Amino acid sequence: MAATQSILVVDDDAILRRLLLRQIEQLGFRAVGAGTLTEALAVLDTDPPDLVLLDQKLPDATSTDHLPDLAERCPVIVLTAHGSVDQAVGAVKAGAADYLTKPISPRMLELAIARVFEAARLRNEVGLLRREVKGQETPEIVGHTAEVCKLRERARMLAEAEMPVLIHGESGAGKRTVARFIHENGPRAEASFAELQCARADGSHLADELFGAAAPGLLEAARGGTLFLSDIGRMPQVVQRRLAAALETGAFTRRGSAREIGLQVRVIAASSQGLPELAAEGGLVPELFYILTAFTLEVPPLRARRADIPELANHFLSRRRFALDVEKTISRKTLELLQKWDWPGNLRELRNVVERGVILSGRSATIQPDHVELGQQAGLTEQRDKGISVADEPTLEQLRDRYLDFLLQRHDNNRRVVAGILGISERSLYRILSQR
Incomplete structure (x- = not known):
């Protein structure tokens, strides 16, 4: 583990810097040196370290003035020739992970490095535990139909690559799950998985969220990991061009800055x-289209993989915690019913139906057909056509309104459920309904 971790030593005293570099290498870490803050920033952009040892006074800057920004990128241990309690407290408040006073003995250096890396390991473990508690453990591409096996095989193959990938498929089909599957099965699995929802982000601020301004953007925050851009087609084209340039050149700049930052994210x-x-x-x-479409994945809609529905339903059931401590199963008749429904909301809708079945089945150990409330609609094309008829050649707006009415009636005006099926927020649904 230690052999793969790198430490940047920033000190203008060349003799001390060489001594620290040698001691760090003897501890089994990779060591890099810099004599100024400018040199250090260049290393941070091109070869990001796991830890920085930073002298408090440098020829081109007072290091502690830059601590908040540096500490966002990686842990920092501050070095000083004249230590005091006030200086130590100030450095820690500014974001330092530790504080060492020169001269630094090899033992003190070893202990400080060990403390910082142990703290980072514990933070990572806490993050993993939190994800497990929230049911966000390593995602699975569930199913055994030919379409899903092909998707899973291709996703596993692309996980080993570093190239951008474009995933396309209907709303709720599981595109985010596939993205996380690629991340978790690739070389960046231990790093962060960040997400930007292009459709929901404020268009005027989306560039800052992505590239950064005064604060780092997601391209920096997800350094070493994966950035998932959902609804990429909704991204303003001026931002698309900046993203294409970053992917092509491997560098980008924050708003208001000319300093190039190395792109260290997939x-x-x-x-x-x-x-x-x-x-x-x-x-x-065009420039972004050709970059993204070099490697594509198509996620099939649920209606095209009906044979997977029983396995998927039981998968969602297995991830559900039961408040009443009643282990539940889904009856054969219920599974048959689920296989007949067209699932316009795809996996998202199926998950919601299973959740509802768990709640409505109460203390019963079996989820029956009346608990999932698909009832007469599943498989009855004639009845569905009465809800959304196309015989009179309606306009697109009329079809939208009829579909909304159909969903609201079917789900007892539960806007949260309807919004989930449509893949939009409740606020967006409310706005659509108020404009009718």
Whole structure:
């Protein structure tokens, strides 16, 4: 483990710097040196270390003035020739992980490095435990139909690559799960998985969220990991061009800064639009389209993989905690019913139906057909056509309104459930309904 970790020593005293570098290498770490803050920033951009030993006074800056920004990127141990309690407290408040006074003995150096890396390990373990508590453990691409086996095999293959990937499929089909599967099965699995929802982000601020301004953007925050861009087709084209340039050159800048920052993140994008729609005017700009479509994955809709529905339903059930301590199963008749439904909301809708079945079944150990409330709609095309008829050739707006009415009636005006099926927020649904 230690052999793969690198430590940057920033000190203008060349003799002390060489001594520290030698001691660090003897401890089994990779060591890099810099004599100024400018040199250190260049190393942080091109070869990000796991830890920085930073002298308090440098020729081109007072290091502690830059501690908050540096500490966001990696842990920092401050070095000083004249230590005091006030200086130590000030450094820690500014973001330092530790504070050492020169001269530094090899033993003190070893202990300080060990403390910082142990704290980082514990933070990572806490993060993993929190994800498990929230049911966000390593994602699975569940199913054994030919379509899903092909998807899983290709996703596993792309996980080993570093190239950008575009995932496309209907809303709720599981694009984010596939993105996390790629991340968790690749070389960046131990690093962060960040997400930017392009459709929900404020267009005027999306560039700052991505590239950064006064504070780091997601391209920096996810350094070493994966950045998932959902609804990439909704990203403003001016931002698309900046992203394409960053992916092509491997560098980008924050707003208001000329300093280039090395791109140290893998980008996975997703869209509910098909490739022809993305290639059309108003979709992706050509330079980004050709970068992203070099490697693509298509996630099939749930109605195209009905044989997987029993396995998926039981998978969602197995991840559900039972408040009443009643272990539940799904009856055969219920599974047959689920296989007949068309699932316009795909996996998201199926998960919601299973959740509802768990709640409505109460203390019963078996989820029956009446608990999932699909009832007469599943498999009865004639009844569905009465809800959304196309015989009179309605306009697109009329079809949308009828579909909304159909979903609201079916789910007893539960806007949270309907919004989940549509893949939008409750606030967006409320706005759509108020404009009718």
